[in-house]
Amino acid sequence: MPALIEVFPCRSDNIGVLIHDPATGATAAIDAPEADPILEVLAAKNWSLTDVLVTHKHADHVEGILPLKDRYDLRVTGPGAEAGDIPGLDVAVREGDRVRVGTLEAKVIATPGHTAGHIAYWFEKDEMLFAGDTLFALGCGRLFENSPEEMWQSLQKLAALPDATRLYCGHEYTQSNARFALAVTPDDPALQKRAAAIDATRAAGKLTIPVTLGEEKATNPFLRANEPALAKAVGLENGRAADVFAALRRWKDKF
Numbered sequence: 553m554p555a556l557i558e559v560f561p562c563r564s565d566n567i568g569v570l571i572h573d574p575a576t577g578a579t580a581a582i583d584a585p586e587a588d589p590i591l592e593v594l595a596a597k598n599w600s601l602t603d604v605l606v607t608h609k610h611a612d613h614v615e616g617i618l619p620l621k622d623r624y625d626l627r628v629t630g631p632g633a634e635a636g637d638i639p640g641l642d643v644a645v646r647e648g649d650r651v652r653v654g655t656l657e658a659k660v661i662a663t664p665g666h667t668a669g670h671i672a673y674w675f676e677k678d679e680m681l682f683a684g685d686t687l688f689a690l691g692c693g694r695l696f697e698n699s700p701e702e703m704w705q706s707l708q709k710l711a712a713l714p715d716a717t718r719l720y721c722g723h724e725y726t727q728s729n730a731r732f733a734l735a736v737t738p739d740d741p742a743l744q745k746r747a748a749a750i751d752a753t754r755a756a757g758k759l760t761i762p763v764t765l766g767e768e769k770a771t772n773p774f775l776r777a778n779e780p781a782l783a784k785a786v787g788l789e790n791g792r793a794a795d796v797f798a799a800l801r802r803w804k805d806k807f
């Protein structure tokens with residue numbers, strides 16, 4: 553049976569996600585930005601939390617873990633490289649490890665860049681990717697602990713997954729990311745169309761997540777650093793993709 557997903561706002565701009573395995577009743581939160589909204593959705597769905605899958609150590613992704621552990625007998629899985637910084641961690645995982653939520657199965661993908669130990673969870677059979685703060689809809693995470701080269705490699709790993717994969721990210725930054733993307737390639741019709749759709753979604757008070765990786769590969773400037781149009785936009789015609797990516801990231805930091 554396919555996974556059931558609930559997506560909801562947490563804190564000021566975090567995205568909460570619950571995935572539920574109908575076959576076993578197992579339910580996982582992807583990160584735990586704060587406990588209350590997660591508890592509310594669990595109660596509304598009559599689901600019981602069995603797992604938390606952590607993408608990285610930042611407070612706005614882990615602060616809800618211990619309050620949730622008080623309420624549920626749950627297993628916390630997270631990046632081994634950040635084990636000391638994740639409260640209540642039970643299972644430390646690394647690149648290539650398999651993680652199970654009931655009968656659902658994810659593969660762990662190491663995505664250093666935003667933080668050095670950051671990981672993503674790819675549920676291949678269910679065609680969903682939980683990318684935390686590595687890849688956002690039309691954007692990517694800030695580089696706190698790694699070089700642009702390393703983040704570009706991480707993004708390339710995610711971009712290599714099938715186009716139909718649904719991307720769930722850690723924050724609702726899509727509208728401001730769209731404004732930046734339009735500043736980079738203002739004449740791109742696919743991007744213009746997408747930005748208008750995002751504005752309408754936000755005006756209706758809805759989250760813009762999930763999106764497909766195919767759509768991201770076509771319109772996210774940070775996944776397109778290997779395309780001539782993007783190299784030209786940052787004044788690096790014929791430049792290396794990693795350098796184009798670095799220039800885009802620097803531009804966005806000041807945008």
Ligand SMILES: [Zn+2]
Binds near residue numbers: 608610666685
């Ligand atoms: Zn973060």
